[in-house]
Amino acid sequence: MTDKAAAKLKSDGWSIVETSGFLHLVGPLWQRLVNGEHEYALIAEDKHHNRRGLVQGGLLMTFADRTCGMTARYVSGRPTLATVQMDTHFVDSGKIGETLLSKPRVVRSTRSLIFVTTEVTAEKRCIAMASGVFKILKNDP
Numbered sequence: 001m002t003d004k005a006a007a008k009l010k011s012d013g014w015s016i017v018e019t020s021g022f023l024h025l026v027g028p029l030w031q032r033l034v035n036g037e038h039e040y041a042l043i044a045e046d047k048h049h050n051r052r053g054l055v056q057g058g059l060l061m062t063f064a065d066r067t068c069g070m071t072a073r074y075v076s077g078r079p080t081l082a083t084v085q086m087d088t089h090f091v092d093s094g095k096i097g098e099t100l101l102s103k104p105r106v107v108r109s110t111r112s113l114i115f116v117t118t119e120v121t122a123e124k125r126c127i128a129m130a131s132g133v134f135k136i137l138k139n140d141p
Contacts, residue, residue, distance in 0.1 A: 005043045005099055014041055017070075026062055031070075038074060040067040040102045044094055044122070055094030055127070063102060064088055064118055064130035071104035072114040072134040081114070085133040091126045098122040112136050 006028075014030040017040075023029065026048075030041040042063050050056040065086050073081050094100060104118040117131040 002043055002045055002097075005097070009041055009043075009099065023062075023066060026059065029063075029066065037103065037105075038067075038071050040070070040104075042100045042102075044096050044098050044100055046096055049096050052093075053096065055096065055098075055100070055122075057088075057090055057128075060090065060094065060100070060120055060128045061086070061088045061130070063100060064120055064128060065132060067102040068104045068116040068118050068130065068132045069134055071106065071118075072109075072116050072132075075106050075109055076114055076134075076136050078136050080137045081134040082137055083132055084113075084135045086130060087132070088128055088130040090128050092122075094120075094122050094127045100127065107131075 009030050014032045017029040017031050019027050019029060032039050044055045048055050048059045065083055069081060069083060101121045102118045104116050107115040107117055112135060114134045119126055120128040
């Protein structure tokens with residue numbers, strides 16, 4: 001199922017995001033640009049299940065945080081931002097094998113903060129809604 005889903009993403013113009021550390025363990029994370037808007041996808045694999053056999057809430061939170069943060073980084077043009085707040089509301093259960101989608105939207109951008117929101121969907125169902133605030137860091141590590 002995962003190979004078929006990955007082949008479908010690839011044929012639809014998605015590419016894998018190069019990651020390391022924790023995100024490398026979670027992914028692969030996919031991205032594409034559609035009409036100037038960033039979209040992200042993640043295929044829910046067996047490694048993402050909770051005790052009920054559904055997609056773990058922590059994965060949804062990580063996916064929302066990462067995709068909102070990447071979008072904030074693109075908008076700011078700065079390489080390093082930090083999440084200062086992230087609110088997540090779980091709406092429905094994700095199922096293993098489904099492709100999760102996130103299409104973050106910048107709500108407001110100031111000189112130091114970027115406010116972003118996203119809806120994580122699967123099969124056109126809203127799975128989670130999230131909003132985050134990202135701080136533009138002055139000194140990159």
